Amino acid sequence: MLLKIFQAGEPVLRQTARRLSREEILGSEIQGLIQLMQQTMYSAPGVGLAAPQIGENIQLAVIEDRSEYMLAIPKEELVKRERKPVPFHVIINPKITWQSEATASFFEGCLSTQGLIAYVPRSLEITVECLNERAEPVTIQARGWYARILQHEIQHLQGTLCVDHMLPRSLMTIENYMKYWKDKPIEDVLEELKIKHQSS
Ligand code: ZN
Secondary structure (H helix, E strand, O other): OOOOOOOOOOHHHHOOOEOOOHHHHHOHHHHHHHHHHHHHHHHOOOOEEEHHHHOOOEOEEEEEEOHHHHOOOOHHHHHHHOOOOEEEEEEEEEEEEEEOOOEEEEEEEOOOOOOEEEEEEEEOEEEEEEEOOOOOEEEEEEEHHHHHHHHHHHHHOOOOOHHHHOOOOOOEEHHHHHHHHOOOOHHHHHHHOOOOOOOO
């Protein structure tokens, strides 16, 4: 069974999600929900899915970046994004406890703004403290694309969407990104879109 993915404009995507207790995490309801979210993320396909996106106002997200998603992306693009496979895992009640001043900026999308992408600066490196699906405390140190995914999913739990952080003028359909911009150097893209951006 797949869950419905809520689109921007649904109130739940703008609320601060509530934290889960240890008992709730270990209970059958949340354990079942984690499985459904995993299937839904895989089927979308996406590299992350936060509970508010399926209408549940709770601090839970699933993440997995599969090697098969990288097959169609040129190696130099993967290197630039520092994108590597990330095994399936669950983050619950996450908190970003440290983030680098250094940023990386790339186009990114969201299953809740279907068909659209935007250019979003994010911290290059972060540290996250959270619980896993067994309610055990976990510290995650991440950089590159994985750090981007974590920031994106954690912001969903705070009622924030990636378009809130995009550089204005960068929003576009994925179709037009593929048609006009995908193969251009990013400096040219920014110039043609008339985007002012200080890269660091
Ligand atoms: Zn999203």
